[in-house]
Amino acid sequence: MSEATFSLRVFHPSIDPRKITEELGLPPTTSWSAGEGRMESCWQTRLAGVESGHGDVNAALRDIAARFEPYRFFTEEMREGGGRVEIAVPGAPSAIDPALTRAFAGLNIALVFAERV
Numbered sequence: 001m002s003e004a005t006f007s008l009r010v011f012h013p014s015i016d017p018r019k020i021t022e023e024l025g026l027p028p029t030t031s032w033s034a035g036e037g038r039m040e041s042c043w044q045t046r047l048a049g050v051e052s053g054h055g056d057v058n059a060a061l062r063d064i065a066a067r068f069e070p071y072r073f074f075t076e077e078m079r080e081g082g083g084r085v086e087i088a089v090p091g092a093p094s095a096i097d098p099a100l101t102r103a104f105a106g107l108n109i110a111l112v113f114a115e116r117v
Contacts, residue, residue: 012083075108
């Protein structure tokens with residue numbers, strides 16, 4: 001893997017997506033508010049996961065987990081309010097270190113797997 005790209009997604013029944021942008025300090029690639037036929041607000045951005053430079057999915061996820069440790073309060077707030085935070089991961093779940101799956105669970109961030117992110 002030369003450089004993995006991950007998608008960070010936040011879904012919530014009522015939050016204004018601008019609050020997510022303010023809390024995380026990241027610009028969204030896609031966002032919308034609940035209402036007008038939409039059941040929930042959605043906010044999404046891309047994460048490169050290349051901080052360590054190691055170049056594999058597990059190293060990239062370790063970097064992302066470390067980056068989101070200070071935002072545990074935010075992910076907990078989203079969960080308590082009926083929302084969810086997830087990271088779309090390229091590839092298969094079998095390639096992921098189980099310790100990383102537990103680490104993200106502790107951060108209230110679900111890992112979802114897809115061919116493309």
